[in-house]
Amino acid sequence: MEKKSFLKRLTQSKMFVLLLLYIAVAAFYTIISKGQYLYWVNIRNILSSMVITAYLTCGAVFLMISGNIDLSTAQVSTISGILMAQFLMKGFPWPLAILAVLAGAALVGFINAVLINEVKFQPFVATMAVSYMVQGGMLLLSHGAAVEVSNKYIVWLGTYRIAGQFPVNILFTFAIFTIYGVVLAKTKFGKKIYMVGGNPVAAKLSGINPKKVWYILFINNAVLGSVAGMLQAARLRSGSATGIAGGAFAGMTGAILGGVSFGGGSGGMGGAFVGLVLLNGFNSGLTLIGINPYWQTMASGALLLIALTFDYFNTKRLMRR
Amino acid sequence: MPEYIEFNGIGKAYPGVQALKDISFRAGAGKVLALLGENGAGKSTLLKILSGDIQPDEGTIIIDGEEQKFAAPYHAISRGISVIYQDRQLVPGLNVIENIYSGDLPSTRLGLLRKDEMRRTTREIIDAFGLPIDPEELVGGLSVAYQQMVEIMKAYRRDSQIIAFDEPTAPLTDAEISILFRLIRKLRDDGKIVIYVSHRLAEIFQITDEIVVLKDGRLVKTMATPETDEAELIKAMVGRDIGDTYSRLSRNDKLGDVLLEVNNLVTDAVHDVSFTLRKGEIAGFAGLVGAGRTEVVRALFGADHILSGEIKINGKIHKAGSEKASIEQGIALCPEDRKEQGLIMWRSITDNICLPVLDKLKKLLFLDRKKSETLAEKAVERYSIKTPTLDKIVSELSGGNQQKVILGRWTSDLIDTKILILDEPTKGIDVGTKAEVYQMVCDFAKQGIGVIFISSELTEVINVADTIIVMHNGHITGTVKREDATEENVLALAMLD
Ligand SMILES: Nc1ncnc2c1ncn2[C@@H]1O[C@H](COP(=O)(O)OP(=O)(O)OP(=O)(O)O)[C@@H](O)[C@H]1O
Ligand SMILES: [Mg+2]
DSSP states (O other), X not given: OBOOOHHHHHHHSHHHHHHHXXXXXXXXXXXXXXXXXXXXXXXXXXXXXXXXXXXXXXXXXXXXXXXXXXXXXXXXXXXXHHHHHHHHHTTOOHHHHHHHHHHHHHHHHHHHHHHHHTSOOOHHHHHHXXXXXXXXXXXXXHTTOOEEOOOHHHHHHHHOEETTTEEHHHHHHXXXXXXXHHHHHHBHHHHHHHHHHHOXXXXXXXTOOHHHHHHHHHHHHHXXXXXXXXXXXXXXXEEOTTOOTTGGGHHHHHHHHTTOOTTSSOXXXXXXXXXXXXXXXXXXXXXXXXXXXXXXXXXXXXHHHHHHHHHHHHHHHHHHO | OOSEEEEEEEEEEETTEEEEEEEEEEEETTEEEEEEESTTSSHHHHHHHHTTSSOOSEEEEEETTEEEOOSSHHHHHHTTEEEEOSSOOOOTTSBHHHHHHTTSOOBOTTSOBOHHHHHHHHHHHHHHHTOOOOTTSBGXXXXXXXXXXXXXHHHHHHTOSEEEEEXXXXXXXXXXXXXHHHHHHHHHHTTOEEEEXXXXXXXXXXXXXXXXXXXXXXXXXXXXXXXXXXXXXXXXXXXXXXXXXXXXXXXXXXOOSEEEEEEEEEOSSOOSEEEEEETTXXXXXXXXXXXXXXXXXXXXXXXXXXXXXXXXXXXXXXOOOOHHHHHHTTEEEEOSOIIIIIOOTTSBHHHHHHGGGGGGGEETTEEOHHHHHXXXXXXXXXXXXXXXXXXXXXXXXXXXXXXXXXXXXHTOTTOOOSEEEEESTTTTOOHHHHHHHHHHHHHHHHTTOEEEEEOSOHHHHHHHOSEEEEEETTEEEEEEEGGGOOHHHHHHHHTOO
8 A cells, every 4th residue: 555755745735835835925025124034033023923822723723623613712811811910919829820710711611612512502603602701701800901910920931031032932832832733643632633523423433422522622722712811911911901913813813724624624733833933924024024014914814815725726736636 | 308428538537546547438318327337446436527526637428419518517417417426415404395496496586486386396206206205304304215315306306318326226225226216217218318326236137228337447348238147247347256145155153142132122213122142143134224223223332312121231231321331342333324424534544444443543642653554454455445545535435435444444453342233334335345245244253243234235134144133113023044034024024014
């Protein structure tokens, strides 16, 4: 039996298309900016801008591959930042504050999963309703005002730079992508996620419990969202109601770029990572060459379409051969 | 009304496979033409080209001397072509009427549907077929057999002149098949062109006039049905003689202790079912579609809720609570519906085969890729699954090869099976491989495994199983030993009230 070589696998993967696209984008900016695009400051900016979305993306990739979706993550993130700030204000020790927030987030994830697994709501509907409830809770708690974060450990996590240059939280980003990537591609649990997303009935008849997978993934997603929110508060030294850039779809964008489809069953972490680099690398270039940041949002949308189009043609090319 | 349709040098390649090459033949009006060939020979691909679903790389289709270009199914339909595929093409959430009319719903000038007209015509067609189907029923709620009938009625309603069937009888029982054949003969007598794909040779002799044999994407032979016989056909298809399948089986002759005992099992669809299965025994379940055979094994496997009754494995009460618990007890269920319940369509062959044994493929924290591939490779060899690579996603395999993947999954070396349940395992599998499947079933029996073998192909159950349990309407109506079984007495039990 013929086996595909590593190179062949690579060139046929979604990641490869995105990588090519990004190389083109980077080359373009490098020329226009006379090399500034490749300066460490800019690269650091690109990596820093991915830090928060990385968590959301990991959660979303897993959930979407398993055939589900969670619209409440962004709200969970926002409330987590505020709650942590408030707990710290009230004098909670910092590890306790974090744990309490994580527990709360896990509860929201659990509720989402119960609504979908047991009450059999559509994930879109259930998590949207939960999203409103969390948002309401957040507004009640904060009255729309920001709460300062001054705890030195937390601020360290959010802002410390190794040798004054390399933000620690970028290391976390790499770590989280690696861990989630390995779990998805190499472990039994990762396989189960694909199987459950691909055909829950068949998975069930093969002894896998889809509900259990979904419980784990919803909780995981909410917890990751919560970590993102707290990290954001730590970076900005305040928990505020403005929430995270990209709103409800921040994580899903990365996931979709990574080739995850709404039907479930396909996609991977590598593509999602390169997708995020592409998105943020593209935006940072726009800033660098002096384009109004409001254009960035629009450009992100266009980029998403372009990436998907490329992927479509790549898939078609493979089918034809 | 067209006189003939001609395929002229048709070729089609997929990554790693030449699905069709240089196919030329002609099908004439008032005749039924059989397309025959092993799994993956290219039959379905040819029909997809005929229906405009895919386009050939080379070659043309000619109707009455006029070259056709089917860029989309719509074009083919408008030229009077209907293809009834292997996998149903219906909308489960719509009712029978809407499905029969899908594609060209008749409407008034205001855009409102002509509901009465649709209902009336549907009723007429259903009556003409003599089927117990309610036109208002949702298609998703119908059994596979009736869904199949709805598709045929759809082609009938369109008044298509060229009608192709891709393994139409696979989900049907004998009674239903005779209805189908009555219809096909009527189509033929009306002067239509019928193309018929099936792996059941007996049917080919009953219903067709000409035969085209494909092998590995090439046309090997064209012949007139009355001038050939099974042996010659098989030889053309497989490339060698396979002899008489059943008498050549090397069977298990010593039955062991009672392995499984089912007492008074009751579920929503099963009434008071009791039977026993010994180690090394092959228990065949015969009956009409809807007789409750699948429901019995699903309950046994823990997939359906049990209302009352008890199940004993090796004399100990087994609480069939979940699929997982059953698998741990050594029960394996190879389900009948490969698309809905069996396969993860967008994953590779390897992934699909390893699904139930992920636990055993772990190396520390990770999955052992080598081991997974070896496992898949064995299945590919054992059942001669036709594929260029193990990475091929299952949706790109031919129908019969998909079925083989499920078989491979539930019969892999890593599955520690005590009771193997095969629900319609040979559905859509070619003759050569069927013989291998029967032998494999016997080999499992020799190892002391108890096999439950459900099949709607009467000849197959009564020849492979040691004991034939016949069901009707959720009841067991009789149990017959192989020595005593004939098609007549089993069928009589299957229709008993
Ligand atoms: N979409 C696809 N992508 C890649 N390969 C395909 C695709 N569809 C079919 N093939 C390949 O083309 C070959 C012919 O397949 P086809 O479905 O026509 O076989 P078949 O004669 O209908 O077999 P069966 O009896 O199993 O239904 C097979 O090797 C199959 O794997
Ligand atoms: Mg086929």
